[in-house]
Amino acid sequence: MAAYLDNAATTPMRPEAVEAMLPFLTERFGNPSGSHATAREAKKAIEEAREIVAAGLGARPQEVVFTGSGTEADNLAVLGAHAVAGGRVVCSAIEHHAVLHATQVAGGVTAPVGADGVIDLDRLAGLLDADVTVVSVMLANNEVGTIQPLADVAAVVRERSPRALLHTDAVQAFPWVDVAELAAPADLVAISGHKFGGPKGVGALVVRDGVALRPIVHGGGQERDLRSGPHNVAGIVALAAAVRATVDRRAAEVERIGALRDRLADGLLASVPDSIETGDRSRKIAGNCHLSFGGVESEALLVLLDGAGIAASAGSACTSGAIEASHVLVAMGVPAARALGSLRLSLGPTTTDADVDLALDAVPAAVARLREG
Ligand code: PLP
Secondary structure, X not given: OOEEOEOOOOOOOOHHHHHHHHHHHOOOOOOOOOOOHHHHHHHHHHHHHHHHHHHHHOOOHHHEEEEXXXXXXXXXXXXXXXXXXXOEEEEEOOOOHHHXXXXXXXXXXEEOEOOOOOEOHHHHHHXXXXXXXXXXXXXXXXXXXXXXXXXXXXXXXXXXXXXOEEEEEOOOOXXXXXHHHHOOOXXXXXXXXXXXXXXXXXXXXXXXXXXXXXXXXXOOOOEOXXXXXXXXXXXXXXXXXXXXXXXXXXXXXXXXXXHHHHHHHHHHHXXXXXXXXXXXXXXXXXXXXXXXXXXXXXHHHHHHHHHOOEEOEOOEEEEOOEEEEOHHHHHOOOOHHHHOOEEEEEOOOOOOHHHHHHHHHHHHXXXXXXXXX
């Protein structure tokens, strides 16, 4: 038996997305930039995909820019906006590296979060002034799953930095919350196909009408003059199919998977001594279960779980040979010893009761084995 509980890293493709993309990998292979019938067929498919993605994101079709990944969408938002406006960039301290590193490249600063993993609005306000041109706050965090209060963030930004563009990284949020509604206050919104049953290597950025960006990838300007390089037609078509399936099933999946997540988290908290849940569950996306175990090293735990057939991940990374706590847990003030014993189990549409049962057996056994030494 095996259980894939790493859906925040990537998801298996939805059958609809696979089916949608196959013809564009075979007989419908055209490059949409041409002018003959084969090219026009590909162009039509992209424009249909753009309409579907726009509807799923609460945008107009002409506001959707297809990119090569969520990372590229985030970079285009932060660096593209900063290149036009100059000034200062501010992002939350728990952003994915795609935003965090882009902010660092632009010489920007980070805004703190509370112990609950939610942005501290007063401290954000303290960093904002008329010179701030880009603010980036994710809709849901990839490690601990916290949903950020974007409407409140937007209100603070509009008041204190009236010329700033607000970007939100909705890459992890999209499978779980109504991004069309919750990201409505943002000028820029990023998603990534492989986090919700689409393929890897395709993303999208909503760039609201009137928002000025400078491209970060230069060439033929194929994608609305904001992104160069040939369109990944098959990937874009599959991304759109995954958007549609996700939006159609979101409410039912959130209910089913949220119940599985609660059984998993509650079961592990009850059966593993000295275990703590990270953050406030009521403010998390339904697929996130993030725990820490005293006296355990995540890396060793992951190896044992892998051996037991469980794919999971941890809130730490091995940097230059030393294990370091993740910047998200550090920003939340999680003590280093706890952060280094953390485990992220992320559920998705293919997660079953049997997966949860396996984890409820294997995690306590692995923790106990590591504690025995
Ligand atoms: N933003 C968040 C919150 C993510 O979790 C990820 C991927 O893990 C990305 C951006 C990057 O997306 P991609 O893998 O498509 O580059």
